[in-house]
Amino acid sequence: MTAPAAGAPDAAAVRSALARVLDPEIRRPITELDMIRAVDVEGATAQVDLRLTIVGCPAADRIERDVRAAVLGVPGIREIELSVGVMTPAERETLVRRLRGTKRMPFGPGTLTRVIAVTSGKGGVGKSTVTAELATALAARGLAVGLVDADVFGFSIPGILGIPDAKPTQVGDMILPPIANEVKVISIGMFVDDRTPVSWRGPLLHRTMQQFLTDVHFGDLDVLLLDLPPGTGDVAITLGQLLPNAEVIVVTTPQAAAADVAERSGLLARQTGQTVIGVVENMSGGVFGTGGGDEVARRLEVPLLARVPLTGAVPTAGDVGSPVVLGDPAEPAAAALLGLADAVVARGRGLAGRSLL
Numbered sequence: 055m056t057a058p059a060a061g062a063p064d065a066a067a068v069r070s071a072l073a074r075v076l077d078p079e080i081r082r083p084i085t086e087l088d089m090i091r092a093v094d095v096e097g098a099t100a101q102v103d104l105r106l107t108i109v110g111c112p113a114a115d116r117i118e119r120d121v122r123a124a125v126l127g128v129p130g131i132r133e134i135e136l137s138v139g140v141m142t143p144a145e146r147e148t149l150v151r152r153l154r155g156t157k158r159m160p161f162g163p164g165t166l167t168r169v170i171a172v173t174s175g176k177g178g179v180g181k182s183t184v185t186a187e188l189a190t191a192l193a194a195r196g197l198a199v200g201l202v203d204a205d206v207f208g209f210s211i212p213g214i215l216g217i218p219d220a221k222p223t224q225v226g227d228m229i230l231p232p233i234a235n236e237v238k239v240i241s242i243g244m245f246v247d248d249r250t251p252v253s254w255r256g257p258l259l260h261r262t263m264q265q266f267l268t269d270v271h272f273g274d275l276d277v278l279l280l281d282l283p284p285g286t287g288d289v290a291i292t293l294g295q296l297l298p299n300a301e302v303i304v305v306t307t308p309q310a311a312a313a314d315v316a317e318r319s320g321l322l323a324r325q326t327g328q329t330v331i332g333v334v335e336n337m338s339g340g341v342f343g344t345g346g347g348d349e350v351a352r353r354l355e356v357p358l359l360a361r362v363p364l365t366g367a368v369p370t371a372g373d374v375g376s377p378v379v380l381g382d383p384a385e386p387a388a389a390a391l392l393g394l395a396d397a398v399v400a401r402g403r404g405l406a407g408r409s410l411l
């Protein structure tokens with residue numbers, strides 16, 4: 055390499071431009087991920103040696119494009135010679151170890167992430183919808199949000215968020231969650247073929263949940279939301295054990311019968327040490343009337359956080375994978391769900407300074 059003339063671009067300038075290119079899945083600068091093996095500058099030409107994490111990396115095109123744009127944006131650089139390779143297994147191993155850190159269970163007691171599990175007494179009350187909408191609304195407020203679809207019997211989250219066919223990228227044994235509306239999402243639905251109903255029993259469910267919470271690389275999150283299966287089954291108990299620090303939101307419909315089973319889900323959460331922070335009455339108004347949410351909130355002695363009306367906008371949004379909270383904020387369900395996000399954020403502020411252990 056020849057010494058650059060005064061004012062001419064050098065490798066350091068190119069590197070600092072590359073430090074602004076993020077890996078779209080890991081969301082960290084590619085320079086930090088050791089994806090840049092070498093940078094050289096000859097006159098107005100930059101030679102960059104890029105190493106992708108895996109062969110057939112789905113984000114390869116985007117990374118390449120971003121690298122080219124960043125390098126050509128350096129004053130004085132007019133050309134880029136980009137060679138693209140793949141990390142060796144040893145390099146990948148080092149990266150995975152570094153990203154993971156030493157923590158085995160990043161979301162257990164002591165975590166700085168707020169963990170919020172959403173539960174319901176029975177299926178079909180709109181729990182997955184409320185969870186996906188809440189995640190999207192919190193991410194839209196600038197929070198780093200992860201969502202674990204733990205509803206093993208009805209994994210509907212990817213569809214509601216518009217990524218029905220997304221698959222996580224695997225780097226070594228680390229799993230990178232797909233991202234929808236700025237929410238990092240992982241679902242059992244992403245690991246089974248042809249959407250066969252999952253009939254796993256306790257131990258396998260326990261291991262799967264543990265793996266979701268440890269092997270999925272969510273990075274630093276402000277909030278991790280969990281969509282639990284309805285009722286008081288194995289997954290709820292497992293997550294109660296793994297995440298006694300979790301806060302819990304109970305979703306119910308306005309009917310009295312739904313209120314009974316919803317209360318039971320809240321009580322189970324409480325038995326495992328989790329904190330029930332409130333109730334959401336969904337599908338409020340219309341044929342169902344109102345009142346179930348107030349009743350559950352009264353029995354659990356927690357606030358009613360939101361009353362989400364029954365509207366056509368919600369199923370339509372779910373079908374096209376575009377949450378209502380990103381549409382017209384005056385639409386009644388959107389307004390209620392945005393209000394729910396506000397209530398959740400406000401409660402978080404109230405917890406500032408609490409002991410995290």
Ligand SMILES: Nc1ncnc2c1ncn2[C@@H]1O[C@H](COP(=O)(O)OP(=O)(O)OP(=O)(O)O)[C@@H](O)[C@H]1O
Nearest residue numbers: 177178179180181182183208337364365368369372
């Ligand atoms: N507020 C609402 N107004 C109208 N339809 C709604 C509302 N909330 C949810 N729905 C619709 O109800 C159906 C069930 O919702 P969802 O899948 O979220 O329920 P769930 O409680 O998660 O069910 P399961 O636990 O069985 O997966 C969906 O078609 C959804 O679009």
